[in-house]
Every structure is written in structure tokens, then in C-alpha cells.
Amino acid sequence: MKHNFNWKIGGPAGYGIKSVGAMFSRVMLRHGLFVFNYDEYPSLIRGGHNAFDVTVSTEPVYTTRRPVSLLVALDQESISEHQHELADDGGVIFNDGPVKVDKNLFPESVKLYPVPFDKIVEEHKGEKVMRNVVSLGASFALLGVPFESVQAIIEYKFKKKEKVVASNVTLAKAGYDFIKENFKEEFGYQLKKLDNPGRMILSGNEGIVWGAIKAGLKFYSAYPMTPSTSILHNLALQAHKYNIVVKHTEDEISAINTAVGAGYAGVRAMTASAGGGFALMAETLGMAAIMEMPLVIAELTRPGPSTGMPTWTGQGDLRFVLHASQDEFPRFVIAPGDVEQCFELTQTAFDIAEKYQTPVIILSDKQLAESYQTIEKFDTRPRKLQRGKVLTEEELSKIDEYKRYNTDVSDGVSPRVLPGTKKGEHLVNSDEHNELGFSEERSDERVRMMDKRFRKVATALEEIPDPELEGDKKADITFVSFGSTRGAILEAMKDLKQDGIKSNFLQIIYLSPFPDKKVGEVFKKAKKVVVVECNKTGQLAGLIREHTGQVPDYKILKYDGRPFFPDEIVDTIKDIL
Template sequence: DANEHNYYLVNGTEGTGLGAIAAGCRFLAAYPMTPGTGVMNFLASRAEKYGIVVEQAEDEIAAVNMVIGGSFAGARSLVTTSGGGFALMQEGISLAAMTETPLVMVDAQRPAPATGLPTRTAQEDLLFVVHAGHGEFPKYVVAPRTPKDAFELTEKAFYIADKYQIPAIILLTESLVDSSATVEAPIHKEEFLQRFVVEGGDHYRRFEITENGVSPRAIPGGKAPVRVDSDEHDEEGYITENLEIRKMMVQKRMKKMEGLMGELTAPAKFNLDAPLILIGWGDSWGAIDEFATGRNDVGYVHYTEVFPIDPSIKQELEGKRLVSVEGNFTGQFASLLRSETGLTVEHIGRYDGRPVSANWIEKTLQEEGII
């Protein structure tokens, strides 16, 4: 029967790992850190079957630089960690941005700061990840709702990293990676296997100024000499102190943001006629949806692609009371949405290490006098 769906019992770890395999990931380097270790273990246990090299590095700095090296050499590569390890990777993220090397990262969040609660859940790394790496450069950040999303967005992250030659970061949470859910079969997109790699020739320029900011990427060892430098460089890849070229290179890299905006899928929307609209991101969707379903006075907008944000959502939300529901104290997504749209967004936050639930949302909105 064509109407029959295939359903699978999958947790967020498996969804992410299967998405990486489907995307053609060939190399993973990581230093174990709960709750990101599961993705590493998942790929390690299937390394032989799918031809993946998995390396447990001596630390997170080595791990991210190994993965940048793997990507530079032409293999789709992944690094997995949690917030504390992600903190150590900042210089590597910036290196990938300057050398325009695709970089795919998993940050599985847990309550912080420092070691925090390693086996509990949180949504506390959003602004850190969005602003990761020193200097200004484009990046793509996703936060799946479900294990199905984890598969599909992991596959898309590899595609976006390759297409725009930028860091792509997958924000998971402990509750998502460790929770099993019955989901419809994820959709594998063949187009996400495109590599956007060129052969190049004698006149190849690795950092050529182009209209969309994306330069031709050749793999070392082919016909073209590939020069790459972590210092600012000219179109050929040679270090430069020419300030005019510097200005053009910054503009070239930032130009990618325009193309990236066109890749975004609209957030999930429900009952936008309601006076109160809840705003969420990542794995809070189930709780928000459960709470809002059956109520006329509440709608929601829920994001899985959390950076960049399309500011045109402002038109749909103006004049509504907006309250973000997040697993943090400060309302990090509320801050991001405010800064991108100018909308007024209040927030309620859960930061005791437990996942957001429909009951918690109802109780907290009542306590705050919002409903």
C-alpha cells in the first residue's frame, strides 16, 4: 500500500549517526565527552561496514584539526563533542573559516558552565555556537527537533558545509541523543551528496573573488596547486598585507550569507492567529506542540535552523505576545530573534537539567501570569 509509512524506533544519537553515514562521512575524529560520545561510538561500531576512519584524538584541539585536515584532503569529515570540548575548538573553527575548508561539528549540549551536569540536558550553548570562533565569518547552525530531523539536518549540514565552504554545527541535547522515539523514515536527499569540488588547472585560484563569495575548491594532489594559509591571503592563496585585498576577502567570505539565507527551510508554524505565540528551537518542539494542541489561545513558531535567521518572520509575528520557551536561564534564542528582527520577545526558561515538558510550560506560564 502506497499510503503505508515505514516507522522506526530511533534515538537522537542513531539519527545523527545514520545521517552522517547517508551523507558519505568518511572520517570522524573526537575526544569522548558526554553526551556527544554516542555519535562517535555509533560510527565507530559501523566503521568497517561503511568505510569510515574513526580516530579518538588525544584532546579536542587535535580532534578538530584532524577533521579540518580530513576535509581539506577531500573526505567528508565530522567532529563530535559537548560544550566543554567545543570551547577548546574555537581556534580550529576560525582556521576552517579563514581557509574556507568545510567543517561539520556536533555539539551535544548538557548543563554548564564547566563540567556542569554531564548526564542531564540543556539548551545553553546556542549563542556560544552562533558566535563561535574569533573574527567574523559565515556559519550554519542547526538544532534538530526529533531523531528524524537529526538524520535529515546532519545530511544537510554536510551539504551546506561543502557548498559554501564554511563551518556547519549540529546542536543536539542530552535529552534528544538519549531518547528513543517512533519516527517516520527519514528522507535521504541525493542532492546532499554533491561535493562541489573542481579539478582546476594552471590558472586555478583557490580564493578567487566570485559573485556569490564561493571560490572553486580543488583537492590537493590533483592538477591544480592548492595554496592555503591561515593568514589573510590573496586569490592565489599567498599571504598578503595589502589592505585593499583584505577588505575584498572579508566581503567575499561574508557574501556567502546571502546564498545561505536562500537555503533555509521555514520554521514550523501553528495557529498564528492566536494572541500568544510561543517561540522554540531544537528538541523542545514535542512539549510545545503538546501544550498548544487543542488550545485556541496559543500558537507557536519553532526553529530547527537557528542560524542564520530569516528576518522576514517579523511580518507574521508583529502585534503578538511572543514568549520563547528554552532550556536555559537567559532566553538565548529570544536574544537572537530580537537582534535579527527587532521583535519584543519575552521568555521562560528551564535550567534544572530536566527537559522542557508540556506540564512545565503550562505551570510556568501560569506562574508568570502569561496565561
């Protein structure tokens, strides 16, 4: 009997796949189990194949695991696309009638559960989309989930719409009963109920949203682009409650410029986009840097180049965010690796942006942005905000002449004055400028101002935390990575440990300024270093080499638009050793 399982549902877009996946996850959460969701969908509203994975575990789980224990096939494509993902002792629930299943394609140990979804829906006068709740009922019957839980989640989902609740409950029950009546043998995977101390399920983007709100975000401007759009949706919903102006601007160029304007006026402001939108923002990124403006930008990567694969994942934008915009300037690039880090590091990003008066990029990707995972409650206690150096009218009255870009600052940060403050009038300038902000092209002034801005890097390197090794102290394998690959690596480490292979993991969170000292040390001490990234050329490995001269023993790279699955990493490590 196994209690950890992977459930997957597939069907055409528009069949309520995501919605039923979310309901499934919520039921697991309520039973005290940990889940990780993964939503595979094409860039379409109708048509095309959708699939939703839910990995369920009795202990914390950090990414989607394979193989699939129970596959629900609402259409034929779900069989052809996903049959190879199935466990040998897994099961397939399929829409009996429209979906034909050839027994010979599966090992004998796989259980097949034909359920006539269409007929059941017809008999109960339901709508076609309700095949999804029939499948939910059927799945839960097999997995030993009491029907009351199904009913409760339907009531939660449809709130007070009594008729909708009633018809959905009827259909879920019909699916549930069909399994109970026709398949008496117990399925090899069964729910094990645990205590639920109030954990939550949410996505990386929701982590960013709540981190931003908690940090005092007052202004958000953006243009929709997958996978950044859910940040816009969520913040728009909270705009009234938390007094945040959320503006859907005409394009990304406007989005970033509006955010810069708001930040200049003194509020905490943010924008976000995918790589394509960020490309449009590139010129203003440099403007914010030379004008020394606080700015937080979230870049949610998807595979490119250009439109690429809009709804899939990748880590191909690392070099892009590090180098976007003309010439050189200090910037922060922070890559959270899970939902909690999204929440925590977004708060940090606002502090850094104001403290250093420079752009801060939060680098995430579709896998982290849109995958939902169970996490412990956020730390919602008040946190002291660092608003940076801002002079008041009183402080200004004690100064002979206010210099916006005073170079006599050892940390590289000259105090700001917010517009509206008496005696603080000045020019902020995208032209190279002198200390007063006036346009200035003299060679000594140029060098002085460049050097002042770059002093922020040295200051930051003193302050930002070094990356830390997680896992076994003496390890055969040291993984090094950034961002969302954290999940697959942590899961792979669990499996390697079971096979007696010791490993540890260095997640580089701050990619700029780069913590070269610590990373160099880890490389020198490690037995074998394996860099893991979702891109074609090993951008992180290249960055490490640039900063430390170190080269990893192996690179595990993936660039098919899918996230890493732990077994892919485990298999490669076993080949290496």
C-alpha cells in the same frame, strides 16, 4: 480506563535501569504504541540514583509527560525522589523489604504494590541485577501486557545466550505471577494494542549517525564527552560496513584538526563534542572558516559552565556556538528539534558544508541526543548530494592561473581543488591571504577577502528554508523556540487545545544565518509571543531582538538541568492568559 501512561523506574546506578527501560519501550513499540524515553542519570558508573521514564501513547508523543502513572522503586530514593511526580490514580511497585513505603505520604487513590524483588531473585537463584526483569514482569502484569511479549523481548535482548534467557524469563515470570496472584483488581492504565507499521525507536544522536552515514560520511574523529559519546560508539560500530574511518583522537583539538584535514583532502568529515570539547575546538573553527574548509561539527549541549552537570540537559550554548573563535566569519548553526530532523538536517549539513566551504554546527542537547522516541521509518531513498564547486584537472587546464580564493564570485564561494589534482597546487592559509592564498596584510586585500567570505551569508539567506509556523493559524499564543524544546511545546499545544486555547509554534532551525525577515513577520502578526528556552538569560530571545528589534511578550526559561515538561509550559500559559 486509560491507555496513555507514563512508566518510571528508579534505582541505584548499575542496577540495569536503562536496559530494562529500553526493553519496556521496545515492547510498547511492538504493540504499535508511541513512546518517548528519558534517562536521568548522574555522571557515575556505580552508585548514585538513576531513573528512566517511558511515556506511552496511542498517538505520536514528542516528550516525556508527567505525572507518572506507574512508578517502580528498586530503592528508597526512588520513593523520596519521585513520589511527587505520581498521578493521583497511579501505582507504585516497590521492593518490599528494603524499601519502606509510608501509605500516608500518598493520596488514598494511589495503589501500592509491594513486591519482594530480593526474595524472588534469591528463590530462583538469580543475580541481583535481575531485579530489573522481575520489575518488568510485574509492571507488564499490571498494565495488561501478555507474558509472551515479555518473553519475546528477553529472547531478543539476550539473543542466543540460552541460559541467560532462561533465567531472565523465569524471573520475569515470577514477577508477573506475583502481581497476578496477589493483586486481582485491574490497574487503571491498560495497554491498548495497535498496528505497528514498522516504526522505529531511536535517539537524536542515532539520527545524526544515520543521517551522516547516508550523506556519505567517510571520516569521523572525536574524543568522548557526554552527551556526544554515543555518536562515536555508533559510528565506530558501522565503520567496516560503510567504510568510514573513525578515529578516537587524543583530544578534541586533534579531533577537529584531523577532520579538517580529511575534509580538505575531499571526503565528508565530521566531529562532535559537548560544550567543553567544543571550547577546545574553537580556534580551529575559525581556521576552517578563513581557509574555507568544509566541516560538520555536532555540539551536544549539557549544563555548564565548565564541567557543569555532565549528564543533564540545557540550551545554554547557543550564544557560544554562534560566536566561538576570534573575529567574524560566516558559519551555519542548525538546530534539529527531534530525531527525524536530526537525520534529515545532518544530511543537509554535509551539503551546506561543501557547498559553502565553511563550518556547519549541528546544535543539539542531552535531551534530544539521548532520549529515545518512536518515529516513522526514515526516508532512506537516495538523495542527490551537493558536493559544491570542485575543479578537476581538465577544468584546471582551461584556466590561466588557478586562484583558490578567487574573489570574482558573486556567491562568495571560490572553487576548490582537491590535493592530488595536477596543475592545481596552491596554498590554503590561516593567515589572511590574497586570491592565490599567499599571506597578505594589505588593507584593500583584507577587506576584499572578508567581504568575499561574508557574501556567503547573503547567498545562504536566499537559499535556506524559512522557519514555518505549526499549529493553529489564528492563535492566542505563538511559541518561538529552537532545538529539543520542540517536543515539550508540541505536547503543551495538545493540552492547550483541549482547554480551548489556540496556539502555534515557530521552531527556528537555522540560527545562523538568522532568518530575520520571517521571524520579524511572525512576531508582528502574533497576538502573544512566548519564547521558550532551556537557559538562564533567554539567549534566543536576545538573538531575535538583535536581528529583528522584536521582544517577546513572555519568556519561559528553565535551567535546572531538566528538560521542559509540557505541564510546566501549560501552567505558565494559563497564568499569562
